[in-house]
Amino acid sequence: MARVLSQAVLAEIERARARYPRPQSAVLPALHAAQEEVGYLSPEALDDVAEALGLPVTEVASVATFYSMFFTEPVGRHKIRVCTNLSCYLNGCEEILDHLCRTLGVRPGETTADGRVLVEVAECLAACEEAPVLLADEDRHGHMTPAKVDALLRALDREPSATSPTGPAGDA
């Protein structure tokens, strides 16, 4: 008796479960699917995932808190993660982060009051050659400048779910 997850997501979890001999292996894909639907991993969402996989909710919740891409509190619908590791640091990520935060009126780790955007700092995004780099939802944006940040935010405004102004690979 799922509380918050739709039949579609439950079916997706079931497919993930069927791929592995042990249900533990399906925890990550199941959590991703649940978070995508609910926006974050609420206690009810964790209960549903646990029930769907036949695992104790403690185990599922423990995994959910281990990975930084999972949220157990409500966060912005869009997540922007600015890399602040060495290469990006040397290439001016501070300015990018600063501009982003000032434009949105948040501090790193916070969500805008309208619940639209979460800003976070990230460790190396494995694209140092494009530093400074940020991740907007699923999409990577390299060689960032304040102007490109503004364009990105406008794109988010226009299209709530598609986040990249030029498409996932178009900005190299």
Added chain:
Amino acid sequence: MSSERAPASPAQMVHLTIDGRPVAVPKGTTVWQAARQNGIEVPVFCYHDRMPPLGACRMCLVEVEKMPKLATSCTLEAGEDMVVRTQTDRVRQAQQAILELLLVNHPLDCPICDKGGECPLQDNTLRFGPGQSRFVETKRQFRKHVRMGPVLVLDRERCILCWRCVRFGEIVAGDDALKGFERGYHSQIATPAMEPVRSKFIGNTMEICPVGALTSATYRFRSRPWDNRTVQSVCPHCGCGCATTLNVRGADLTRTRPREHPEVNDIWLCDKGFFGYEFVGSPERLRAPLVRRDGALREATWDEALGRVADALRSTSPEAVGVIGGARSTNEDDYLLLRLFRGVVGTNNIDFRVETAYPQPTSRAAWGLPVAIADVERADAIVLVGCDLTEEYPILWLRVKKAIDRGAPLVIAGAWEPEVARWAQHRLIHRRGGEAALLRALAGGVRAEDGAAASGAPAEAIRAAADTLRAAPRALVLAGEAALEQPGAERVLAALDELCAACHGAPLGILRGRGNSGGAQVLGLLPDMLPGYRPLGDPSAREAVAAVWGRPVPSAPGRTVRGMLEAARAADLEVLYVVGADPASDYPDARAWEEARRGLRCLVVHELFLTRTAEAADVVLPVLAYAEKTGTVANIEGRVQRQDQALLGPGVARSDAEIFVDLASRLGSPLAVASWEQVFAEIGRMIPGWAEGARLAPPRPGAGAGRDGAGIPDGPLPRPEGALALVAGRRLFDRGTMAARCPGVRGQAGEPFVAVHPEDAARLGLRDGMPCEVRSPRGALRLAVRVWAGVHRGHAYAPRGYDSAPVSVLLDERGPVAVTVRPLGAP
């Protein structure tokens, strides 16, 4: 931490040197174990000998020749010609470094920490640690003391992340109660959203936590270890008879801890055992005898109260006297009960089985385990029929879990899913009343389809479970109250025998009885049995008893509890003597009890508290609790264990034994009892093999039968339209007489409820948490609805053991009842 188990086959030995000493150990032994077995202590934190090694804390580092780096001895298997050193400067430096790092974030608040004085971190730091810390920065800070439910207090600042508590839940208890959350610097032990921990075994994590991160809410700040006196005892609750140590400070019972007993509880207890002790010190304990005068119970002297009882016994013919109870007394109390009532008064109306309306004759189906508790973990397959194991006999579950870990399949049959269903390979959830057919189908005596038709469990599942069982050479079959407390129990028993035979002669355990039921049964607090499982009908057995007692034993079998209540209603029974039992709440038909009570001329009750039964009594005698007297008890496997007096009783309360001795004198036949040891020895003259630690398992099956009371209807359940079949189950945490006065148990019990299947809930307009009225032809209760897919469709599950809402109000001794569940509006 003691008694490590060396790997089983001693055939292959490996030879190594530890600190210059040649050592031989069986292959598979770790270096840590090898050192330990040879008296060399290597400090540990994460390693615990009841769980496989983890290698997380690195406290156990040793130097091994030819290995460039220090090695964790807890994970390293001893190898041939290994040369190990545990005392070198390198090792000592490493130990100091580990401890210094652990203490970086440890608050060192020993002065306000309950663990102080029995803390491995303190001890290891003192013995192996550096004298000083170089760390001057700020320590990791968390909210001090998170209360995680009624019994557990978590202090994350003290935690050294050894993972023992987490692994206990995963490996030993199988309840996954605590987990590691977050990671790296933020790692912490928690539950989702810090909700109250859900476990029946969490007390054990407080025992094995090597620091004061997990402490007990009931013991908190009550005492220091060195101020506690320790007294050996036995848990009085479920019937497993776990060995315990009571801690006493001044006149207070401060806590209960497990006492290692490899055959019974190993080193564990369940949380009822850990936290179910506070009733002993309750201010509501009865302190003086009460006698009914002018319609009300009033305090009286022992002389007046016992004079009243003696008068009643003297003026009544023996067949009109009955005795109920004895499962909360010691063996010595119970034996003197027999000498008084069988020997002096001359009645066989004696029965300890207060909570059953369908008593199967003991000679046919004695209660208890035919194997030792420790043997349960050695079974190759386990069938659990009508028993909610963690709710009823929690410590047995830990053995079953070990069997499962060894690869033994668990097969479960019941009208609802027990908590451990997740671990079962086959779950046969069925209609109540379908047990016999289902079991016969499992045994192959009837077709799976027929079993399915009669029970509602899928034929496919029955077939699969039957195949699994057939493949197990040494299965164990365990049946509980839910399967046997019904009119068709004789057929269920026959089907169980059939199943055992089909499982290559598997032993059958009847998981029933609580407290000292085991002792009451061995001694024969039964209408048709004598001490040592000898049938009353055997003249030589009667003579043997008479020879010791110097008085004849009446030969006509007595009445069961149900028979006594029926006789009371018919005014054939006039005096009822209840010893540590509450039939008004626990006999499975409250109305039948009330009618019986009205028929009695005199009701006498031995009690700790003014129970429902005591409130209606003519004489209430205050007695000592388990912690207040020395004596022996026997558990569900028939093992005799001693419990010592830890405290004085309240007011002028006396032991049951003293009361029986006094009454015998008043009736003109003194019993001449000097001490419990003398009584214990006298029991030994009657029961071969009687000794402390001995196991007196019931012979099975035997001959003979008891009088079970009049006509027990047997047949399909009459069920009005829309009604649900009522099933009553036990809960470990309930609110009965004793549990209600233990905050640590009471708090976990929650409010009484009725559970219904989601489909029935939808049909009846019931939602989770909604108040509702549950009505049977016998009575009605107001309960909260719990919508639960674990109960079979068409059934309503209600817990026993809530004195404020006794399910016995709904039950009918004449047969299963159907109930209507009606919503009483939104919560």
